[in-house]
Amino acid sequence: MNAFRHHVLPVLTIVLGIVIAWYVGSVALNSAWQLGVYERADNTEWTITDLWTDTLNQNRPVLPSPHQVAVEFWNTGIAPLGDLPERGMRAISPRTLIYHAWVTLSATLLGFAIGTATGILLAVAIIHSKAMDKSVMPWVIASQTVPILAIAPMIIVVLASIGLKGLIPKALISTYLSFFPVVVGMVKGFRAPEAIQLDLMRTYNASSAQTFWKLRWPSAVPYLFTSMKVAVAISLVGAIVGELPTGAIAGLGARLLAGSYYGQTVQIWSALFMAAILAATLVGLIGVAERRVTKRMGVSA
Amino acid sequence: MAVEGENDDKKQEQAAPSQEKAAPSVVSAKNLSLTFETNDGPVQALSEVNLEIGKGEFVSFIGPSGCGKTTFLRVIADLETATGGEIKVNGTTPREARRNRSYGYVFQAPALYPWRTIAKNVALPLEVMGFSQSEKRERIRRTLELVNLTGFENKYPWQLSGGMQQRVSIARALSFDADLLLMDEPFGALDEIVRDHLNSQLLELWAKTNKTIAFVTHSIPEAVYLSTKIVVMSPRPGRVTDVITSTLPKERPLEVRESPEFLEIAHRVREGLKAGHSYEE
Numbered sequence: 288m289n290a291f292r293h294h295v296l297p298v299l300t301i302v303l304g305i306v307i308a309w310y311v312g313s314v315a316l317n318s319a320w321q322l323g324v325y326e327r328a329d330n331t332e333w334t335i336t337d338l339w340t341d342t343l344n345q346n347r348p349v350l351p352s353p354h355q356v357a358v359e360f361w362n363t364g365i366a367p368l369g370d371l372p373e374r375g376m377r378a379i380s381p382r383t384l385i386y387h388a389w390v391t392l393s394a395t396l397l398g399f400a401i402g403t404a405t406g407i408l409l410a411v412a413i414i415h416s417k418a419m420d421k422s423v424m425p426w427v428i429a430s431q432t433v434p435i436l437a438i439a440p441m442i443i444v445v446l447a448s449i450g451l452k453g454l455i456p457k458a459l460i461s462t463y464l465s466f467f468p469v470v471v472g473m474v475k476g477f478r479a480p481e482a483i484q485l486d487l488m489r490t491y492n493a494s495s496a497q498t499f500w501k502l503r504w505p506s507a508v509p510y511l512f513t514s515m516k517v518a519v520a521i522s523l524v525g526a527i528v529g530e531l532p533t534g535a536i537a538g539l540g541a542r543l544l545a546g547s548y549y550g551q552t553v554q555i556w557s558a559l560f561m562a563a564i565l566a567a568t569l570v571g572l573i574g575v576a577e578r579r580v581t582k583r584m585g586v587s588a
Numbered sequence: 589m590a591v592e593g594e595n596d597d598k599k600q601e602q603a604a605p606s607q608e609k610a611a612p613s614v615v616s617a618k619n620l621s622l623t624f625e626t627n628d629g630p631v632q633a634l635s636e637v638n639l640e641i642g643k644g645e646f647v648s649f650i651g652p653s654g655c656g657k658t659t660f661l662r663v664i665a666d667l668e669t670a671t672g673g674e675i676k677v678n679g680t681t682p683r684e685a686r687r688n689r690s691y692g693y694v695f696q697a698p699a700l701y702p703w704r705t706i707a708k709n710v711a712l713p714l715e716v717m718g719f720s721q722s723e724k725r726e727r728i729r730r731t732l733e734l735v736n737l738t739g740f741e742n743k744y745p746w747q748l749s750g751g752m753q754q755r756v757s758i759a760r761a762l763s764f765d766a767d768l769l770l771m772d773e774p775f776g777a778l779d780e781i782v783r784d785h786l787n788s789q790l791l792e793l794w795a796k797t798n799k800t801i802a803f804v805t806h807s808i809p810e811a812v813y814l815s816t817k818i819v820v821m822s823p824r825p826g827r828v829t830d831v832i833t834s835t836l837p838k839e840r841p842l843e844v845r846e847s848p849e850f851l852e853i854a855h856r857v858r859e860g861l862k863a864g865h866s867y868e869e
Contacts, residue, residue, distance in 0.1 A: 481699070483695050483696075483697055483699045484699050484701065486667055486693075486695070486699075487693070487695070487699050487712075488716070489666075489667060489686070490665055490667070490691070490693040491689065491716040491717065492686055492687050492689055492716075497715075497716050501701075501712065501715065501716070502701065505701065505703045584702075584703035585702065585703055585704070585746075586702070586703070
C-alpha cells in the first residue's frame with residue numbers, strides 16, 4: 288500500500304495530468320480547422336460534443352490526440368509482433384513501425400558499442416601520455432561543436448563513395464556522438480584514484496598495467512556507467528539523424544521524414560514515442576547492469 | 589650514486605650506535621636535504637638530516653606539522669626524491685629498495701580499495717608481486733591473524749570500523765614480509781582508546797616479527813611508549829633537533845606509561861619540541 292502511495296500514485300497523477308493537458312491542447316489546436324470544415328459544409332447544426340469528437344479524430348490533425356497515437360502505436364508498433372508465429376518475418380513489413388524501430392535500434396547498438404570502445408581507448412591513451420592529453424583532447428571537444436545535422440550527410444556521402452551503405456554509416460554517426468561522453472567520463476574516472484591509493488601501488492613497484500587494472504579501471508567503473516547512459520541516448524539521436532539524408536528508406540528517422548512529407552502527424556508522433564521508449568529502455572538496461580556490477584563490487588546498498 | 593657499494597661496510601659499522609651495537613644500518617641518511625619548488629618559491633622541507641636506523645629498531649619521528657617527518661619517510665620509500673645529501677636504504681638507493689620491495693608502507697588513511705574484500709585488500713601486494721594462489725591464501729590467513737582480524741576475510745572495508753580498517757592496512761603492509769615497516773601517523777585519525785589498544789598490539793607484533801619500524805607521530809606518549817629511539821624534529825627548515833634513545837625495557841605493558849623513566853623521556857621529548865618551536869614567538 289505504501290509503495291502504491293509513494294511510487295505509483297505520483298507517477299499516475301503526472302501521467303494523467305499530461306494526458307489531460309494533451310487533450311485540451313489537441314482540441315484547442317485542431318478546432319479551427321474543424322470549424323472551417325463545418326462552415327464549408329454549411330453545417331450550422333453542430334453541437335459542442337460533435338466538435339469534440341470530430342477534432343479529436345481528424346485524419347491529419349495539427350496535434351493528434353493521445354488515443355489516436357496510442358492506436359497507431361499499437362497497430363504498427365506492437366500488434367505485428369503477435370503475427371510473428373503465424374507469418375514469420377513477413378509480419379514485420381516495412382509498413383510497420385516496429386520494422387523501422389529495429390532498423391534504428393541495430394544502428395544505435397552498433398554505433399554505441401564502437402563509440403564506447405573508442406571512448407575508453409582514447410581515455411586510456413590520454414591518461415597515459417601527456418602528448419595525447421594535450422593534442423587529442425582539443426580535437427575531441429572540437430568534434431562536438433560541429434552540428435551533427437551538418438556533418439551527417441557528408442559522412443553518408445563519403446562512405447557511400449567507398450562502398451559503405453546502410454547500417455555502417457549510420458552506426459558511425461552514432462559513434463561520432465557517443466564516444467564523446469565516454470572519453471570525458473573515463474578520463475575523469477581513470478584519474479579518480481586518490482594520491483594515496485596511487486602511492487600505495489608505487490610502494491609495491493607495480494607496473495602501470497597493474498596499476499591500471501587493479502586501481503584505475505575499478506575506480507572508473509561508476510563513471511563508465513554514467514557516461515554510457517548519456518552515450519546510448521545520443522547514439523539513438525545519431526542513428527535517427529543518420530537516417531534523414533538516406534532518402535527516407537528505413538528507420539525511425541525515415542519514418543519521421545515520410546510522415547512530415549505527407550502530413551501524417553499521427554505517424555510522426557508514434558515514431559517519436561517509439562524513439563523515446565527505445566531510449567528509455569536502453570538507459571534502463573544500463574542502469575540494471577550498473578546495479579549488478581556495483582553490487583558485485585561490494586558497494587553498500 | 590657510484591660510491592654506494594664501497595661505502596657499505598663502513599656504514600654498517602657506524603650504524604645504530606645505541607640500541608643494538610652490531611646491527612647493520614637499514615636506513616642511513618647523511619646531510620640529507622629536500623627543497624620543494626612551489627609557486628611561492630622554494631620550501632625547504634628537510635635540511636641537513638643525519639640519521640641511522642639499525643635493524644630491529646623501532647624509531648619514532650615526532651614534531652609539529654611541517655617539520656618534514658612525513659617527507660623523510662617518503663624519501664625512504666622513494667615517494668619523494670632528496671635534492672641534496674645521501675640516503676641509503678638496505679645499503680642501496682631508495683629506488684633500488686623500492687624495486688626490491690624491501691619495505692611496507694602504512695599511510696595516514698587506510699587507503700583500502702573499497703571494491704575489494706578484506707582478504708582481497710591484503711592480497712593486493714601479493715597479486716602485484718606474483719605470489720602463488722596457495723601462498724596468497726596462507727599469507728592472508730597469517731597476517732590477518734597477526735592483526736586479530738580472522739573471520740573478517742569476506743567483509744568489505746565499509747563494514748569495518750576505522751581502527752579495524754587501519755589494522756587491515758597494517759596486515760597488507762606485512763603480507764609480503766618486508767623487513768622494514770614505514771608507518772606515517774597510522775593511528776592519527778583514531779580516538780585515544782582505540783589508539784592505546786592498537787599501540788600495544790603494534791608492540792606485540794613488532795616483538796613477534798622482529799621488523800624494523802619507522803613511525804611518524806605527533807603524540808608524545810605514543811612515541812615514548814613505542815620506540816627504542818625517538819627522533820625529535822622541528823620545522824622551517826625541517827631538521828632533527830634531538831635523537832633520544834629509550835631506556836625503557838623491550839617488554840612494555842601499558843602501565844609503563846606511569847613509570848618515572850617514561851615520564852623522564854617524555855619530558856626530554858617535550859623540551860626538544862619546545863626548543864624547536866622557538867620560531868613561533
